[in-house]
Amino acid sequence: MSTRWSTWSTSLSLVTVLAAAATAWGAEIPPPADQIHAAVAPAPPERRDAARVLGYDPDGSLIELRGGSGDLVCLADDPGDERFHVACYHASLEPFMARGRELRAQGVERADILSMRRDEIAAGDLAFPAGPAALYSLTGPPGSFDAETQRVLGGNRVYSIYIAGATGETTGLPLEPIADDQPWLMSPGEPWAHIMIVQPSHRDGAEGD
Numbered sequence: 437m438s439t440r441w442s443t444w445s446t447s448l449s450l451v452t453v454l455a456a457a458a459t460a461w462g463a464e465i466p467p468p469a470d471q472i473h474a475a476v477a478p479a480p481p482e483r484r485d486a487a488r489v490l491g492y493d494p495d496g497s498l499i500e501l502r503g504g505s506g507d508l509v510c511l512a513d514d515p516g517d518e519r520f521h522v523a524c525y526h527a528s529l530e531p532f533m534a535r536g537r538e539l540r541a542q543g544v545e546r547a548d549i550l551s552m553r554r555d556e557i558a559a560g561d562l563a564f565p566a567g568p569a570a571l572y573s574l575t576g577p578p579g580s581f582d583a584e585t586q587r588v589l590g591g592n593r594v595y596s597i598y599i600a601g602a603t604g605e606t607t608g609l610p611l612e613p614i615a616d617d618q619p620w621l622m623s624p625g626e627p628w629a630h631i632m633i634v635q636p637s638h639r640d641g642a643e644g645d
Contacts, residue, residue, distance in 0.1 A: 464515065465492050466583065468501045471512035474581040475501075477588045478572035479524040483508050487524060498537075509533075513581065520580035520591065523573035528565035529598060532628065535562055550626075557627045564600060564627050571596040571630070593635040596622075602629040 466474075471491035476484040486506025492515060493499050501512065510524040525533065532553065539549045556562035574580075576591025602621060604611050609621040609631060616636050623629045 465494050465496065466513075466515065470581070470583050470586070472501055473586045474520075474588060475510040475512040475522045476524065477581075478522055478574040478593065479508055479510060480572075483524075488527070518578065519575060520578055520588075521573065521575045522588075523571060525571035526565070526569040528563075528569050529571065531563040532557075550628075554627060565598065566600065569598045571598065595633040595635075597631040599629055599631065600627045601625060602631075607631070 468491065472489045475489045475491060476487050479487055483506055486504055487502075487508040487510045488500065488504030488506070489502040489510045489512065490498055491501040491512030496516065507527050508524045509527055509530055511522060513520050513522050535553055535556070536549055539552060540546075544552070553562060557564045571594075573594045573596070574588055574591050575594070576588070580591050581588050599607070603624045604621055607621055609619055611621055611624055613620050613632070613634065616634060619631050619633050621629060622632050
């Protein structure tokens with residue numbers, strides 16, 4: 437699996453756990469309104485206003501910037517990261533995402549994080565959705581979000597649909613990307629198996645982007 441594609445599988449969120457302090461890199465924390473506008477950009481337009489949004493306070497700690505009444509959780513761009521990355525995922529994935537954030541904050545290596553979460557899901561100690569659950573992400577170079585226009589001006593969009601235990605045989609999908617915009621299955625057989633659809637760099641004018 438190429439590095440380009442494997443980077444999309446890593447995920448996101450936790451309100452009660454501190455994120456790595458972005459200020460350690462000398463990064464400036466954007467105002468909450470800017471973080472929220474950028475965070476919801478990957479989501480379907482009709483789901484943006486009701487999404488719960490997690491972002492960063494002036495100390496670089498991950499907090500809830502806005503409560504939500506909808507079914508999505510959106511994560512703002514980490515200002516201490518070397519890329520622009522925002523994502524929104526179905527609320528049923530939150531325990532899984534939160535546990536990953538918690539373990540990363542403890543310094544656990546990625547391979548061990550996957551192994552530990554697999555065991556916890558199998559033991560019934562970590563909730564994971566039994567049915568399909570969507571994740572939307574948008575990744576680009578630093579500065580992809582234009583605060584003046586409140587739009588994300590470019591980047592790769594990724595659509596993921598988590599289907600626990602899915603395989604190539606159960607879905608009929610290839611296990612490697614064939615072409616842009618074509619679905620394929622990542623992590624087959626795992627609890628976090630997911631269909632991937634990647635749209636390469638774009639510049640769209642969708643409201644809220």
